[in-house]
Amino acid sequence: MSSHIDSKENFQNGELDQGPKKVNVNDLVERLNMEKSKEKKRNVVISAAAISAVTVFGIILTL
Numbered sequence: 001m002s003s004h005i006d007s008k009e010n011f012q013n014g015e016l017d018q019g020p021k022k023v024n025v026n027d028l029v030e031r032l033n034m035e036k037s038k039e040k041k042r043n044v045v046i047s048a049a050a051i052s053a054v055t056v057f058g059i060i061l062t063l
Helices: 002-012 025-062
Strands: none
Touching: none
């Protein structure tokens, strides 16, 4: 009975229970590599912004 209720709730939320699905490991590894690449780029941008802020602050203090 509870599984019927869960299925009904999932259907109402737009989620269809289609049973077990196959997972492609290569797709997961590719997605992981893409996420790592995005994170590295984000870290470089944040680091550059922080270094720029410190440099500007240092220049202002020397004036």
